[in-house]
Amino acid sequence: MLFANFLKTHQQQLQNDKQLLLLPRRQLVTYALYALIAVALLYLFVDPAAPASSSAKPSPPVAAPWVQEEDELLPPSPLNLSSPRPYNYQGDERSLTTTAPPPPPCDYSDGEWVPDPRPPPYDGAACEAIKDDGRSCAANGRADTGYLHWRWQPRRCDLPDFSPAAFLRWLGDRHMAFVGDSLARNQAESLVCLLSAWSPPELVHRDPDGRFRRWVFREHNATVSIFWSPFLVRGVEKSERAGVRYNELFLDAFDERWMSQLGAIDAAVLSAGQWFRIPSVYHDGGAVVGCYGCAAELNHTETSFFAVFRDVVGRTLAEITRRRHEKGGGGGDKTPQLVALATFSPSHFEGEWNKGAPCTKKRPYRKGEKELGYTETEMRKIVVEAAAAANAAAAASSTSTALRFAALDVTALADMRPDGHPGPYMRKNPFAAGEGRPVQNDCLHWCMPGPVDTFNQILQQTILR
Template structure:
């Protein structure tokens, strides 16, 4: 059986067997066919370029649509936050450039008085430079509510007065207050505020009634002067006892008592106005050009607004002529003008209750009178005209008229004298009681003038 199997298997192989040379040839042909079939199956012909271009265009359209949507969303998003202080500290140029944009100037004239529980920095016994007539506490004024108010501007912040900050600015500098008794009132307020931090010393006094004085803060090598000049220009003051009832003011001449000292001053605060309301004859070019309250003289009666305007404008022009153009960056001289500070008489000056209010007016409760508004406008316009006229000088207005107008409670009233109702010399023999409704108690609203001054000088 096995033999038959082998025989059959051998027979079949013999029938299928080919010659060796022919077998190799067929095998090569078969391999070529298999290779060709493999190529067709696994390496198809490339597609045409048209679909590729269409796909690229479509991708660009999608990208454009996505970009447009993203941009639209970014436009709806809020702007990025301002750079952090740390960015500036690390020297980020973009952040530093953005922070360098200065804020708009603060309008301190628009605001209201709000309660403030903080006590004053000084009082009637702790400060020795308060003029006797403004030391309301020492003279027995019983109420103290006028101490506890602060001025709050509507659109910006007015920081509380910092003696340290002011003395840092005043280091190695000379500040002068020039003008009438309101200028002196503001100067004495500043002296008391600064003395709460550093002792002050009177180093010079020349003239009666403390009209020319100089104080030193030796710890800071700082000087504050008070210079009397109620018209800023040259004038011969009235002398009632000598029968001279009118002031004679020379608009074309300057008061060298202070003007000649301005070269040694780093900053000056000028404050005038109330003396122009007194009887006065105004001269210009050797002739009388205006006369106020002079019915007893052979001159035409005029108002005092034109004379006040000429005095202020000419003074600033002369300051610019003499002192402009000097100094470099950071060395400019500052000349600030305090605007008119209104009085609050509600009756005769020598009658009880001339200025009896015990709290500030509310916003809108008390408007500016015509005189106060005109005097303020004159100063603001003069400063605006002088600003930027020369290098080395910076002119500024301390616009206190509105805030002062709302403080009828801040005047000495009858307490311009000690114990006015108790036989201490205030009440006259005929029952009249003199009242001061022009100047300010110290401490009091006048301290706010110097809060604004500090922000102006910095």
């Protein structure tokens, strides 16, 4: 009504005023102000975005696909391993380089596993990297598929899906090495399988035991290697068959099988810890300096394996830094060399591992359902602190700007996945021998596809940062 009165009052005046442009400036400003008031009133009382009918009802909220009742763990749809994964790969269109602005930091150690109805990112039965390693649980006869339908959801941020295209673009003309025990091998195989969904790998080296392997992705000139080194330093593994009951660790000598290759490695992922829990004799400076879990007749000083593990990790990172400096950086014009340390990955044996203990759980633990054990907590803490200290020292050094250390904090998310191990399905048809025959269970390594693929999701985000 106010707008109509305004038009009626001033319409005749506007029509008869042929000299509007010649009005005094103050009067012109007044007319402009009136016009602005009229426009504001028009938008106040007439909403141009309003629907034509006021009877329209809002649509009900759509639940996320993983929102289910508490006891309903999995979607009823059948698993189709042959279909491509309908994932929205975040990062496909950007290169994994340190020149781009880094995403905000994310604490991946704090979160929970939530149901995910999507198919896995690759077909474990078709991935050549694991055909002989007992990790393709479905191919070995595991019938339940629930362990495939979970994703890790951090509490305060999101973990993007793994992008094989983006990872291969970054890995082009580079060499990534996984160094450590069989869990390092497990993660390396996962990465190769994830990447093989995008580009075919070629196995160019394999030792008879499969402990040293190397793949090349020819399309990208990208290399992924596995170096067996369960102690990171030089060591001799115990062998019950040969009557050797203890590991021998030489704390002042490095494992040159991998350390000598540092000049050709652009990024390394170190993963060790489980072998330190085995009875061991420790040598330093040519003398025995301690022992863990040794019999009384050896007459060695009992030493905490936590202390030895901390010492080994610290020495290893310091030696990597020293050799990097000797080579003058060694990275040329490539991105800074990354040394990532995977934190301790717990096992889930329900009893003693060497006495047929199974792992029977069929779903992840829920948040707060299981507390992290003392051993797991301490082993994780050692790696996280060592990586932070090494990275701080590298950042403060004027000669180490091309070297970066980071922790892949996977302990909590791994601890919550008792359902993700091969169990008896580390071999094909494990129960074919009939009932009553002992069946070995693997409750330490991870099925593939499975939780270990999340380790490489975090690795990719670590590279981005």
